[in-house]
Amino acid sequence: MEYQYDLFISFKNSTEKGLTVDREVAKQFFLALQENQFKVFFSNATLTDKGIANYMLEIQNALEGAKAILVVYSDINYISQGWVAQEWMTFLNILMKDPQRNIYIYSIKKDTAGLPPFLRPYECFTDFQPAILHLTNGLHAQEHTRSSSEKTKREFLNAYWGLFGNTDIHDFINATMIDPFYNHQVYCQKSKYLSGGDEEEYVSSLKNIVEDTDNPLAAYLLSRYYRDAKHLDLKYSKQLSQNAYISFMEKVALCPEGGEIALVILSDEKEYDGAFYMCDIIHDVLDAYDVKSSIWIVNPNSDFDMEFNDYRRIVLFWSDVCLDYKDDFVDTVKNLGDKVLIALNSFGSSALPGDLRNFEIFDNNNTDITKICRTLLS
């Protein structure tokens, strides 16, 4: 593909205090790379040169026509929200459809700790000269050594959950996985079924997975099949959910504690339900981006006294519409403030205590699960 620009430089131009240092550093990158005969989009220069009135459209066109983006920042808040965040998120969407492109990050203050997880997989520089050297070499030669049919866990989950708007999973189902993972087979079977596969084949494949590996996700999907009026067997469905709970707890026991995200399942029954399902798959996505998360299963009517202050985000997965909770549970959640996201297992927020209805609330469906993932990774 022919690219209009070799590099798009994204940076925060100004704040209410005036022009930013980011702008100066971005300009240095622009001049240095231009000297090396690269076609660089630097909004201050390019838009002035072209005298373009339709700023937004030109930015969008430049992003679509750029082979790579360089995100320059001195303060993590400058790139986690506003225009800069929009630019790199837009570029990520474009990159998902064209893996020849690339993302580079430059931290002026050498502080990479709070980098949004979506950006973490990409190269981040902290010194100017090595960055220039690397960019000049890198922009010339971006060869992909692996074959196009090979996929990584991250690519697979991006496609499965539509994290970048691309929900075409078809190419991923039969691809060779570089790093196969625990739930991969379950996702593949479900995708095949949803794209017109045979129901009996799907159910039998889930049964095989459950028999072979005790996979809780497969057991959960199978248990919901037996809750349908056409195939109803509530006793067996319950048994599957209980077995899935046991195997999920074994999985949780192997997860290290700590990390930056707390995934907290609120439940008073030993059954793997929709709350566990959401938690399980969000854990998969976070893991694909090397974001460490810990899973807690908590009964809010007896033991919600954990310390969650050290986590960047806390997701509460509310399992049951009838769940009881202690009075001080609501206060504890309120004190955690904006860090908290609430995911409800298929019931409306009116079932929540009034004080918790103002939090960000998500439902148990694919769109909302994707939204939670994007929130945690952005």
Add this chain to the structure above:
Amino acid sequence: MIYQKEIGKALAWLFETQNKENFGWSWIRDISPNEQNTAEVVYACTLFENLLTPDQKQLINEATKKWLLMPQKHAVLTIDWAWVGMALSAYYDKYDSYQPDFDREFVKKDICTCVETILSLQNADGGWGDYKYDMSTAFRTSISVIFLEMQPHVKGDVIDKSVERAIKWLLTLQNADGGFGCIPLSNMTKKVMSYYAGVEQSIVEKQYKSSIAVTGYVLWALASCNRFMYGREIESAANYLKNGEYSGGYEIFFEVGVRRGTLFTFRHFGAAWMGIGLLLSGKSQFTEPEIVALLKHFLSLQDPINGGFKCNDTSEVYTWSNCNSLMFFKTAIEKLENMAGLDYTDIIVDYLLKR
């Protein structure tokens, strides 16, 4: 049973759309369930409990356990309490057929909770809004009356007095044309009108003008009390419904109300409430033209693919439109079954002569 095939398909649609996580229903497929829609479905299914398979009964038991028992966990608005109460009352009567794993006395206790709560939510004017002190409306008041009148085992002075005050308030809604409006015109004070700022004038006017949905609903409430006591009012309301012009279809009433100072909207299935009101008030028989027209109308609204009943030609199938249709069919079938033998003979002879 007449219409058994159609009713069976409509019931099957309900179970297809039931949430597999918590066994509840929403107003449409794939949306988080809520107690009011779940209660409506349990109520409608229980009307046809004899047609449910053992599996479907199990699913109703799960829905009841999760959403209707301990109603204080979910019910907030008057309309929630009344529908949960109605569903539990119907379920209580069919308890032996459902054979759930919880005690019948639990159901009874929760019905009493619904009764007590509904009584506590009644406004000073005798009507009900969604919360106490919200402006009273015809729908909330009628459904409360209908539910309270379903309670022969807890019936007492308190209920009688409450219903008497409610009916008195409902009758103030009757307009000169015999039909009922949703709220009295006198309630449209400056303060109330300020809430409606931005709402089209014609929609605001429809709230107090007569409509078939409100009239049918109020008729149902009046008939559930004592249809002879309010004979004159019932007669003129029935005439309003019978003399309406329906060549363009039956109205879906778009209620715009005020709940705790903010507007809410709610759709009501005019044809269903009209049919139920006319039949239960005894002002129409199964064979009369207005009922035959309604029956044909409902049958035309059954989705040929999924079997659910829509509310008009172009709509999707909603749980409420499906359940309201089932309620109408139940009322019509009961009317047919209770017809005198002589009437039946006339119909059959008439039919045979026309062949």
